[in-house]
Amino acid sequence: MTNLLSRLMVGWLAAVAAVLVLLPAASAAAVRGPQDEEYLRMAHQGNLAEIASGRAAQEKASNEDVKKMGEQLITDHTKLDTDLKKVAEELEISLPTSPDPQMAAELRKVSALSGQAFDEAWVDMQIKGHEKTLRLGKDEQSTGTETAVKQLAGDAAPVIEKHLRMMQEFLRTMSPDKAPTG
Secondary structure: OHHHHHHHHHHHHHHHHHHHHHHHHHHHHHHOOHHHHHHHHHHHHHHHHHHHHHHHHHHHOOOHHHHHHHHHHHHHHHHHHHHHHHHHHHOOOOOOOOOOHHHHHHHHHHHOOOHHHHHHHHHHHHHHHHHHHHHHHHHHHHHOOOHHHHHHHHHHHHHHHHHHHHHHHHHHHHOOOOOOOO
């Protein structure tokens, strides 16, 4: 009888150990929520749009400062997207392969312009896009559940804020009548 009891006890302990080993993996998977996945997808599409937008600025801008801002966007958003793709891969989240259709349409519209009209429209598009991206990141930081994704949003914020300030300042000097007052 004690032999049977010993085998049952060993079996029970093995089952408990197996559950305990699997528990961290299950709880880690449960931490990720739809907000985190949506943030990764939208931020990736935003990065793709900013990289394309930076290229457009380098090709079409009449102002050297706009061309330099385009180069900065390419550099910074490529880095942000590299970090984002690593996290998405670790979390087994598939990402879109192209920018958001609305963002792509806006870039096509702006790219149809030339000279100062392009420069002003491009900077205005960047201001709106970066404001939207900041809101997206703040939403992730406040309502997201996956630590790595929230960290990405937090790490991206200073870069996005720098871009926004850069665009706002340029708009102030380029077109004082169109510049934001805040």
